[in-house]
Amino acid sequence: MKIIKNFKNYRGLEAIKPVKFKQGVEKEVLEEAWEFLIRKAHLESLGKLKKIRNIFLDEGDNIFPKQIWFEFSFILPNPFSSFRFACSRIDGDDKYWEKEEFVSKIKKIFDLFQIDNFNKLEKILSLFPLDKYQVSFGFVQSKGKFPARLKIYFWRLSHCCPRQEWIKKINKMCQILGFNNEKISKIAHFSDSDLIGIDFFPSPKNLKNLKIYNHYKKLNRNLISRVFKNNNLKASKNLIDNLLLLNKEKSGSWYLLHRFNQDSELESIKFFKIYEFQKITGMGNLTEELKLFFSKLNKKEKNSWQILKRNFVDKYSFFPSAIGIDFSQNNFRRPYLYLGSKVTYQKCEKVKKIIDLKKALIKIQYQCNNNCLFCHALDKRNIPPLRFHQIINKINQALQIGAEMILFSGGEPTLHPDFPKVVNSLWQRKIPWGLITNGRLLSYRKLSENLLKRNLKYVYLTLNSANPERHDFITRTPGSFNQTLRALKNLSSHQIELIVNVVVTKLNLKDLKKIVDLVEEFKINRIKFSLVEPKGEALKNFNKLIPSLKEASLAINEAMHCAISKKIKTGFDGLSDCLVDNPDLKDNLQTNNILYMSEVFEDRFYRTDEGQRIKGKCCQFCSRKKVCPGIYEGYRRCGGLSDLKPIR
Numbered sequence: 001m002k003i004i005k006n007f008k009n010y011r012g013l014e015a016i017k018p019v020k021f022k023q024g025v026e027k028e029v030l031e032e033a034w035e036f037l038i039r040k041a042h043l044e045s046l047g048k049l050k051k052i053r054n055i056f057l058d059e060g061d062n063i064f065p066k067q068i069w070f071e072f073s074f075i076l077p078n079p080f081s082s083f084r085f086a087c088s089r090i091d092g093d094d095k096y097w098e099k100e101e102f103v104s105k106i107k108k109i110f111d112l113f114q115i116d117n118f119n120k121l122e123k124i125l126s127l128f129p130l131d132k133y134q135v136s137f138g139f140v141q142s143k144g145k146f147p148a149r150l151k152i153y154f155w156r157l158s159h160c161c162p163r164q165e166w167i168k169k170i171n172k173m174c175q176i177l178g179f180n181n182e183k184i185s186k187i188a189h190f191s192d193s194d195l196i197g198i199d200f201f202p203s204p205k206n207l208k209n210l211k212i213y214n215h216y217k218k219l220n221r222n223l224i225s226r227v228f229k230n231n232n233l234k235a236s237k238n239l240i241d242n243l244l245l246l247n248k249e250k251s252g253s254w255y256l257l258h259r260f261n262q263d264s265e266l267e268s269i270k271f272f273k274i275y276e277f278q279k280i281t282g283m284g285n286l287t288e289e290l291k292l293f294f295s296k297l298n299k300k301e302k303n304s305w306q307i308l309k310r311n312f313v314d315k316y317s318f319f320p321s322a323i324g325i326d327f328s329q330n331n332f333r334r335p336y337l338y339l340g341s342k343v344t345y346q347k348c349e350k351v352k353k354i355i356d357l358k359k360a361l362i363k364i365q366y367q368c369n370n371n372c373l374f375c376h377a378l379d380k381r382n383i384p385p386l387r388f389h390q391i392i393n394k395i396n397q398a399l400q401i402g403a404e405m406i407l408f409s410g411g412e413p414t415l416h417p418d419f420p421k422v423v424n425s426l427w428q429r430k431i432p433w434g435l436i437t438n439g440r441l442l443s444y445r446k447l448s449e450n451l452l453k454r455n456l457k458y459v460y461l462t463l464n465s466a467n468p469e470r471h472d473f474i475t476r477t478p479g480s481f482n483q484t485l486r487a488l489k490n491l492s493s494h495q496i497e498l499i500v501n502v503v504v505t506k507l508n509l510k511d512l513k514k515i516v517d518l519v520e521e522f523k524i525n526r527i528k529f530s531l532v533e534p535k536g537e538a539l540k541n542f543n544k545l546i547p548s549l550k551e552a553s554l555a556i557n558e559a560m561h562c563a564i565s566k567k568i569k570t571g572f573d574g575l576s577d578c579l580v581d582n583p584d585l586k587d588n589l590q591t592n593n594i595l596y597m598s599e600v601f602e603d604r605f606y607r608t609d610e611g612q613r614i615k616g617k618c619c620q621f622c623s624r625k626k627v628c629p630g631i632y633e634g635y636r637r638c639g640g641l642s643d644l645k646p647i648r
Helices: 027-040 046-056 099-112 118-127 163-177 181-190 221-230 237-247 283-295 299-314 351-356 388-400 419-428 445-453 468-475 480-492 506-519 549-565 617-621 633-638
Strands: 006-008 024-026 067-075 082-089 133-142 145-156 193-200 207-216 253-260 266-274 319-328 333-344 359-363 405-409 433-437 456-462 497-504 526-531 570-573 594-598
Touching (some): 027 299, 046 099, 099 145, 163 181, 163 193, 163 207, 181 207, 237 283, 237 319, 283 299, 299 333, 405 419, 445 480, 456 480, 480 497, 497 506, 497 549, 506 526, 506 549, 549 570
Parallel strands (some): 024 333, 359 594, 433 456, 456 497
Antiparallel strands (some): 067 333, 133 145, 145 193, 193 207, 207 253, 253 266, 266 319, 319 333
């Protein structure tokens, strides 16, 4: 069992056997826990649970929850006869589903379990904007039936919603549901109410009860006595003492629940304490607190706790998130135990999401296993590669200036001696990363699969020709074509941003459409045609490599039209807007959100730009002069300025 993140190694709830509390589990572990729960409850409802999960985690959502809080609650001493499964989203800064998505999810769940009264719930949802209220779902199993009821909770965010506004909304909700709002409001005013819940039953009953929650920082004997007196309930001193045992750990918070039935009559009250593990002052206090609480339970209840501890806390890494006691009108008490865990879900990133990530490009070395005729870095290969700690420092620097994804380039980055260590570091820190590469090492399936498992999300791979001999002639490396093609095959079956880059030279002008035909069989995101820039080796081989702008633009336009006809996304770089049929297909560092770059010899990042570009006199009359970067400065040498024509 893999644990996403250890919280700390604590002493256990019992002195005999240590228990380690974890902060989260993987979804496979959650499903295994579900299956165990279903078997123990003698209930064939795993399929329904999976349907619920699929509704929550619909990959068609505009907002996908990366983390969800799952919780099981049990009533002792027969924990598997009745339990609750609840879930709410806790995804960083953006905590809530958008309203349309939320309503859609609720509607699907109501339809799935044939629950009426959705129209009433829709009216209630209109009262609670999701930027001021947090919402969670719950499903209760009871006496072999799942779900016995659907629970929906609304949390008031006190900094967004004033108390008086909250009370007014509770009154309106009571009117919609047909409850006596005088009784409900009285309880809501009793203390700082910030949570309200509704239970819906599958037909024919549908609506079941309404619950008002009051929040307290600490519980004391006077408060408990006052609550019991106001509700005509009696509680022994032992029961009150048992509750007060849970005051030892100061980090938790107390809730008092009043549950009303359809006739607005009080059914029961419940005191329970919620533990916030991120704020716990000391595990020793919590251990002692829970030990004391369970020591006061009778033998059956203690045995039930041992079963739950063994199967959920120890085995599946759920931790006690809340503990309390339910008091009904007949003075019968039922201890409650809530076991919860954060569960991380990962789905295949959509291409748009990867493109939108702010990226920083780090050149980690200039050494390469190709020797391309157009290489910009050939004269820098004597510069030593960055050391491991230097790469990590640059990654940290990139994150500090706002980068969300790290790209490695060179040279060939996969040849760097510390490349595996760097990848493992990014993977452990859950930082998405990518490569600008010739792909030769990625032709080894085992290596490419290992990198993909370690959060590789972006690959920019250069292919110079559809003809093996011509490709190898351009790279001056025999066998490089076959390796690049195998890399393309290894990567194309995975959900990553995969871009095939073609550096356009005199040598492959007639090959461009054939390259489109070649990559059609692979699953790529787009093919890009980059006009060779006259610098480095390309400048030395100017006459052999540099085409006229007229020839290059004609070949690139034909190749892009060919790609579009085959429904392959395409783009260009290096040409001015007037030389292409569709200037909106521009594909450069900025359009890929590659905002920062650092060379091997640089100790900081710089904003990316278009390189050394020039414009002709006619460009001042062009309607696209503000967005067009012009042409590479080196094309002045072959009369490139005369090929420019202003767009009116």
